[in-house]
Amino acid sequence: MRIAKIIDTASVVINAGEDNGIKKGDKFQIIGKKGVEVLDPETGESLGTLDDLKATVIASEIYPHMTIANSEMHEIPGIGSSEMFNAESFQNALGTSQMDIFKKRYVHDRLNVDKSQITGSFKKSNKPIQIGDLVVKEN
Incomplete structure (x- = not known):
């Protein structure tokens, strides 16, 4: 599957549909044309x-x-999110500092890695989505 059209900054058209088994709510990854090569450290x-x-x-x-x-x-x-209007969450927030209210709720646990070997190669790309980009359905 490929990107067939870019509607706006939040919407795209994929060149496959109901005839290909796609259902509302299916998730897809948009993949760039060339990834980062990984080499075996021994060979x-x-x-x-x-x-x-x-x-x-x-x-x-x-x-x-x-x-x-x-x-x-x-x-x-x-401020302004639905969480702030939940009475229990609001009461809990009153017991925290003002800056704590703005912290993200979910973060990944940190792995114990050798920081000198971090390459950053598997992060989301900052390259713009283009017509013709590959689209892969998530399992």
Whole structure:
């Protein structure tokens, strides 16, 4: 599957649809044309390339031969969010410092890695999504 059209900064059209088994809510990864090569540290042999992940999108409107997919939406807890209007959360927030209210709710645990070997090659790409980019359905 490929990106067939870019509607706006949050919506794209994928060149596959209901006839290809796509359903509303299916997730897709948009992959760039060339990833980062990984070499075996012992032999120097190429192990392949890491995907150049540009974005994850979710199918919102399905047609027989195409799908409109949108970027994921995330709520950031803080002033004005629905969390602040939840009575229990509001009472809990009163017991914290003002800066704690703005902290993100979920973070990844840190792995104990050799920091000198961090390459950053598997992060989301900052390259723009383009017509023709590969689209892969997530399992």
